[in-house]
Amino acid sequence: xxxxxxxxxxxxxxxxxxxxxxxxxxxxxxxxxxxxxxxxxxxxxxxxxxxxxxxxxxxxxxxxxxxxxxxxxxxxxxxxxxxxxxxxxxxxxxxxxxxxxxxxxxxxxxxxxxxxxxxxxxxxxxxxxxxxxxxxxxxxxxxxxxxxxxxxxxxxxxxxxxxxxxxxxxxxxxxxxxxxxxxxxxxxxxxxxxxxxxxxxxxxxxxxxxxxxxxxxxxxxxxxxxxxxxxxxxxxxxxxxxxxxxxxxxxxxxxxxxxxxxxxxxxxxxxxxxxxxxxxxxxxxxxxxxxxxxxxxxxxxxxxxxxxxxxxxxxxxxxxxxxxxxxxxxxxxxxxxxxxxxxxxxxxxxxxxxxxxxxxxxxxxxxxxxxxxxxxxxxxxxxxxxxxxxxxxxxxxxxxxxxxxxxxxxxxxxxxxxxxxxxxxxxxxxxxxxxxxxxxxxxxxxxxxxxxxxxxxxxxxxxxxxxxxxxxxxxxxxxxxxxxxxxxxxxxxxxxxxxxxxxxxxxxxxxxxxxxxxxxxxxxxxxxxxxxxxxxxxxxxxxxxxxxxxxxxxxxxxxxxxxxxxxxxxxxxxxxxxxxxxxxxxxxxxxxxxxxxxxxxxxxxxxxxxxxx
Amino acid sequence: xxxxxxxxxxxxxxxxxxxxxxxxxxxxxxxxxxxxxxxxxxxxxxxxxxxxxxxxxxxxxxxxxxxxxxxxxxxxxxxxxxxxxxxxxxxxxxxxxxxxxxxxxxxxxxxxxxxxxxxxxxxxxxxxxxxxxxxxxxxxxxxxxxxxxxxxxxxxxxxxxxxxxxxxxxxxxxxxxxxxxxxxxxxxxxxxxxxxxxxxxxxxxxxxxxxxxxxxxxxxxxxxxxxxxxxxxxxxxxxxxxxxxxxxxxxxxx
Numbered sequence: 001x002x003x004x005x006x007x008x009x010x011x012x013x014x015x016x017x018x019x020x021x022x023x024x025x026x027x028x029x030x031x032x033x034x035x036x037x038x039x040x041x042x043x044x045x046x047x048x049x050x051x052x053x054x055x056x057x058x059x060x061x062x063x064x065x066x067x068x069x070x071x072x073x074x075x076x077x078x079x080x081x082x083x084x085x086x087x088x089x090x091x092x093x094x095x096x097x098x099x100x101x102x103x104x105x106x107x108x109x110x111x112x113x114x115x116x117x118x119x120x121x122x123x124x125x126x127x128x129x130x131x132x133x134x135x136x137x138x139x140x141x142x143x144x145x146x147x148x149x150x151x152x153x154x155x156x157x158x159x160x161x162x163x164x165x166x167x168x169x170x171x172x173x174x175x176x177x178x179x180x181x182x183x184x185x186x187x188x189x190x191x192x193x194x195x196x197x198x199x200x201x202x203x204x205x206x207x208x209x210x211x212x213x214x215x216x217x218x219x220x221x222x223x224x225x226x227x228x229x230x231x232x233x234x235x236x237x238x239x240x241x242x243x244x245x246x247x248x249x250x251x252x253x254x255x256x257x258x259x260x261x262x263x264x265x266x267x268x269x270x271x272x273x274x275x276x277x278x279x280x281x282x283x284x285x286x287x288x289x290x291x292x293x294x295x296x297x298x299x300x301x302x303x304x305x306x307x308x309x310x311x312x313x314x315x316x317x318x319x320x321x322x323x324x325x326x327x328x329x330x331x332x333x334x335x336x337x338x339x340x341x342x343x344x345x346x347x348x349x350x351x352x353x354x355x356x357x358x359x360x361x362x363x364x365x366x367x368x369x370x371x372x373x374x375x376x377x378x379x380x381x382x383x384x385x386x387x388x389x390x391x392x393x394x395x396x397x398x399x400x401x402x403x404x405x406x407x408x409x410x411x412x413x414x415x416x417x418x419x420x421x422x423x424x425x426x427x428x429x430x431x432x433x434x435x436x437x438x439x440x441x442x443x444x445x446x447x448x449x450x451x452x453x454x455x456x457x458x459x460x461x462x463x464x465x466x467x468x469x470x471x472x473x474x475x476x477x478x479x480x481x482x483x484x485x486x487x488x489x490x491x492x493x494x495x496x497x498x499x500x501x502x503x504x505x506x507x508x509x510x511x512x513x514x515x516x517x518x519x520x521x522x523x524x525x526x527x528x529x530x531x532x533x534x535x536x537x538x539x540x541x542x543x544x545x546x547x548x549x550x551x552x553x554x555x556x557x558x559x560x561x562x563x564x565x566x567x568x569x570x571x572x573x574x575x576x577x578x579x580x581x582x583x584x585x586x587x588x589x590x591x592x593x594x595x596x597x598x599x600x601x602x603x604x605x606x607x608x609x610x611x612x613x
Numbered sequence: 614x615x616x617x618x619x620x621x622x623x624x625x626x627x628x629x630x631x632x633x634x635x636x637x638x639x640x641x642x643x644x645x646x647x648x649x650x651x652x653x654x655x656x657x658x659x660x661x662x663x664x665x666x667x668x669x670x671x672x673x674x675x676x677x678x679x680x681x682x683x684x685x686x687x688x689x690x691x692x693x694x695x696x697x698x699x700x701x702x703x704x705x706x707x708x709x710x711x712x713x714x715x716x717x718x719x720x721x722x723x724x725x726x727x728x729x730x731x732x733x734x735x736x737x738x739x740x741x742x743x744x745x746x747x748x749x750x751x752x753x754x755x756x757x758x759x760x761x762x763x764x765x766x767x768x769x770x771x772x773x774x775x776x777x778x779x780x781x782x783x784x785x786x787x788x789x790x791x792x793x794x795x796x797x798x799x800x801x802x803x804x805x806x807x808x809x810x811x812x813x814x815x816x817x818x819x820x821x822x823x824x825x826x827x828x829x830x831x832x833x834x835x836x837x838x839x840x841x842x843x844x845x846x847x848x849x850x851x852x853x854x855x856x857x858x859x860x861x862x863x864x865x866x867x
Contacts, residue, residue, distance in 0.1 A: 353684060441713060441714055444714065446680055446684075446714055447680075447707045447711050449646055449676070449677040450673040451646050453639045453643065454671035454672070454674060456638045456664075456669040457669065457670055458668055458669065459665070459669065462799065463744055463749075464748075464799070469748050472752040472755075472756055473752055473755060475756065475759075476752070476755045476756040476758070476759035476760075477759070479762075479763045480766075482763065483763030483767045487766045487767060
């Protein structure tokens with residue numbers, strides 16, 4: 001047991017040792033890379049690491065000789081148990097010939113690893129030439145042509161634009177950093193921030209004291225500080241330009257000194273303190289950068305694409321799952337993540353029809369404190385269920401594009417089932433100024449449709465152009481008309497005897513003739529002629545309006561001729577009446593045959609007279 | 614094959630005449646009901662509108678159409694159709710109820726000034742029956758009066774003569790009296806004096822031209838009286854008496 005403990009402790013110690021023995025960082029640089037032949041340069045090797053640092057071999061170069069050194073300085077810091085150490089080794093080198101010279105790379109072996117510094121190129125100008133030119137017009141020595149046209153190399157300061165990507169999707173985040181490389185800048189002030197047309201720009205907070213690190217560019221050590229960071233989200237596609245950023249730098253210019261024997265003495269850190277030099281202000285400009293923005297892929301693009309590009313998550317919450325009808329309920333959706341948080345359009349939830357939904361409250365929060373832009377969109381819906389029962393709020397899906405995976409992603413926020421209890425008193429209703437009877441209506445749904453096929457009416461038709469209405473009225477009117485006419489007729493028959501006789505003449509006569517004929521059939525011929533005479537005279541008297549009794553043949557013929565009756569009819573009436581007279585007063589039975597003929601003639605006459613009278 | 618072609622042609626030519634227009638109306642109506650029950654409200658609306666397009670109407674149709682519009686969230690059109698249904702069938706409780714419910718969702722809550730009680734009674738009486746029923750009533754009374762009169766005139770009844778006479782005269786008088794609500798009701802049904810605002814909100818201007826002073830805003834579903842029209846504009850009056858001009862396109866006439 002003790003043994004095990006001992007080994008474990010040992011193991012822990014060993015791992016601690018290993019974890020502390022981190023890699024080292026090695027850099028080599030010169031103070032200038034253009035010198036005259038009679039000048040010297042300082043060559044420095046700097047090693048950063050933890051704990052023990054290796055030894056540095058002297059520099060090798062065909063064009064330089066070491067005139068002094070190595071001078072070594074080192075420092076160890078322990079902050080919160082973390083050890084940081086660095087060591088600088090310096091040599092003074094003097095050129096042996098003019099032209100482009102190279103200081104060979106320095107190789108250091110440390111903990112089975114080889115570290116190598118880059119070779120450093122130094123241009124050595126001929127002293128004669130430079131003195132000649134200085135004599136001729138005091139023109140300063142020509143500068144090496146810089147690969148960067150905009151950098152202010154004379155003052156050893158330049159601004160570099162660093163972009164996280166050269167090609168990106170529309171809406172994808174692009175981090176743009178502006179790094180200031182300098183040697184002796186005291187302060188700087190931004191003059192103009194870059195214009196980025198076609199981008200939605202989000203700024204990271206400005207760090208007044210950015211971390212400074214030492215980097216070597218073309219063999220010269222610079223201090224590097226990231227002075228400004230921006231997050232750009234392209235809103236259009238194509239080639240987009242990020243304009244340069246311009247800053248003003250206050251640069252410390254070292255004092256002009258005569259070269260003297262005291263140079264070495266004064267060439268001390270104390271005397272070369274930047275505070276002792278004069279300053280000047282230079283304008284430093286970064287390079288413009290072109291970015292290629294491509295559109296989002298069409299393939300797999302969901303119908304309800306939110307417009308979000310990045311990495312997001314969606315969550316939903318509800319304040320209660322049990323509520324009374326007509327009481328407000330708060331439903332929240334929150335989309336959070338990194339990406340174009342301002343470009344996200346929230347999907348609209350599909351609410352059931354029996355709820356009232358108010359305009360949502362949308363809140364966007366952008367967090368620019370981190371390495372990339374993060375943030376959240378909150379959306380708060382206030383909904384009021386208008387009927388009791390189960391209220392189902394469906395899940396909400398957010399579709400966005402993930403540029404890292406290069407495809408569309410979808411995330412869902414869960415839905416909810418809310419049980420809504422009926423409520424007689426409605427708080428909303430009271431506030432909206434409804435009357436009491438209306439409040440009770442608020443919670444109910446509309447009545448269901450009528451399912452039976454109705455009686456169709458032609459559009460525009462009214463009762464007044466329908467037949468039945470007019471028919472019924474005409475029938476009613478004709479009933480009244482008919483009854484009145486009937487009444488009038490009856491009254492006339494009753495009150496006017498002449499009229500009544502005339503009206504009834506024919507029916508009376510035909511009835512009498514019929515009775516006569518039946519009697520004749522029975523063989524009774526005694527009174528036939530007498531009766532026949534009376535029938536004919538009675539008919540004519542009724543028709544013309546003569547007195548009922550005491551009408552002779554003479555009166556009849558005169559009355560008929562007064563009525564302008566056809567004379568032949570009058571003649572035949574007269575003959576028939578005469579014959580009947582003869583038979584009446586003839587003794588004995590008249591001839592049956594003749595009497596029958598007479599009856600027939602009377603019949604004909606009655607018919608003829610009825611027509612004309 | 615020949616036989617089938619003949620049969621086909623027969624069907625093709627005869628079939629349209631077999632199905633009468635009213636059957637078509639029934640067909641679309643029932644189809645609309647089916648869609649409504651499947652909660653496919655836009656399609657239900659389409660079917661119900663087809664009935665109107667072939668020239669038929671009924672209060673039930675307007676009621677169902679109103680329901681379908683209500684369910685699909687078109688409050689203005691829902692109220693317009695309920696009002697049309699109610700115009701045809703003022704006493705129907707279902708129509709009254711749904712209209713009331715729909716009106717609760719209208720943003721403009723205009724207090725209706727109280728109606729003079731005689732007018733209210735008159736309106737209630739007039740609305741008791743539709744024009745058709747009033748006309749039936751008048752015609753039936755007239756017919757009955759005619760029959761009684763004819764009995765009185767023709768029949769030789771001595772016992773009930775007086776009563777018959779009184780009854781007939783009363784009936785005639787009633788028929789004449791009922792002519793009044795009939796005419797009022799007819800004018801009510803024929804009138805195009807009321808409308809419903811269909812657009813979500815419509816500016817009411819002082820004059821019938823764009824850019825004139827804005828007086829007030831009416832919202833979807835508000836019932837207005839149409840006083841006048843001028844080109845594309847209609848002069849409206851709200852129940853509380855406010856007047857203004859709005860675009861005729863924003864109005865649906867009941």
